[in-house]
Amino acid sequence: MSKKSRKKSSKTPSGIATAKKKAPKARATTQTKSAKTQRTPARKSTATIAKAASHKAASKRLTSSKSVPIPAAAAKATLAEGQKAPAFRLPRDGGDVVTLADHAGQKLVLFFYPRADTPGCTREAIDFTRLAEAFTAAGTAVLGISADPLKAQEKFRDKHKLGVPLVSDETHEMLEAYGVWGEKSMYGKSFLGILRTTVLVGADGKVARIWRNVRVDGHADEVLEAARSL
Structure with missing residues (x-):
């Protein structure tokens, strides 16, 4: 095999190896973004639930105040x-x-x-x-x-x-x-x-x-x- 042929064949595997190494980083970045996207709605829904619970608690206090025994x-x-x-x-x-x-x-x-x-x-x-x-x-x-x-x-x-x-x-x-x-x-x-x-x-x-x-x-x-x- 000539020297030129050996050079061409040696570049091809190294190029593939480089592409393989870069690909996981791209997937990791995509997965991170996806995880953040999934967590954000969860935090909003938790806040919404907390507000609803607070409103219900206030309503209960208002209702129960009517039944407080008078000294x-x-x-x-x-x-x-x-x-x-x-x-x-x-x-x-x-x-x-x-x-x-x-x-x-x-x-x-x-x-x-x-x-x-x-x-x-x-x-x-x-x-x-x-x-x-x-x-x-x-x-x-x-x-x-x-x-x-x-x-x-x-x-x-x-x-x-x-x-x-x-x-x-x-x-x-x-x-x-x-x-x-x-x-x-x-x-x-x-x-x-x-x-x-x-x-x-x-x-x-x-x-x-x-x-x-x-x-x-x-x-x-x-x-x-x-x-x-x-």
């Missing part, structure tokens, strides 16, 4: 119309003390609000202030009651120029006696607080009307009409 202190008998109004003695803004006996022989409106200087409570207090003279003309006194400390009540009064006495019941004794301290829920969580309620006490000292789950808009006007009709 005995908040489960007292509800005040009813026709019953004698429970007596109370509590501090009010300005440092004075107010009692039920102070209003003997006079009609009395007690509006219980959850918290001073919150939007709904502010509108309600402003509405009763707006009608203060009309209530006086109807022989009716008006008191606003919450569990806020006196400093918060006085700040609330000054900020909005309120013209009705604001009473503080931090011990919740009056709130419980009038059946306005109970279970509430917000964002799926249950807690105890003031249920927005208004009580109209007649001149005879008995409960004439009770408004529960009060909607603020137009409420003060409705209470005024009820007081005038007594």
Whole structure:
């Protein structure tokens, strides 16, 4: 065999060997890409499942919150119309003390609000202030009651120029006696607080009307009409 023939034949096997070595690298790269492609959807589906599970858990918490047992202190008998109004003695803004006996022989409106200087409570207090003279003309006194400390009540009064006495019941004794301290829920969580309620006490000292789950808009006007009709 000539030298030229030997050179040609020697190149051919080495070329094949080189191609064989390169081919596995190409397959490995393809397999890696394929593996990444397969893993990516798996991660997305896991995230989707996690979100769905979280949503279901939140829904369960919201549903189960309704069945949370109410402590005995908040489960007292509800005040009813026709019953004698429970007596109370509590501090009010300005440092004075107010009692039920102070209003003997006079009609009395007690509006219980959850918290001073919150939007709904502010509108309600402003509405009763707006009608203060009309209530006086109807022989009716008006008191606003919450569990806020006196400093918060006085700040609330000054900020909005309120013209009705604001009473503080931090011990919740009056709130419980009038059946306005109970279970509430917000964002799926249950807690105890003031249920927005208004009580109209007649001149005879008995409960004439009770408004529960009060909607603020137009409420003060409705209470005024009820007081005038007594």
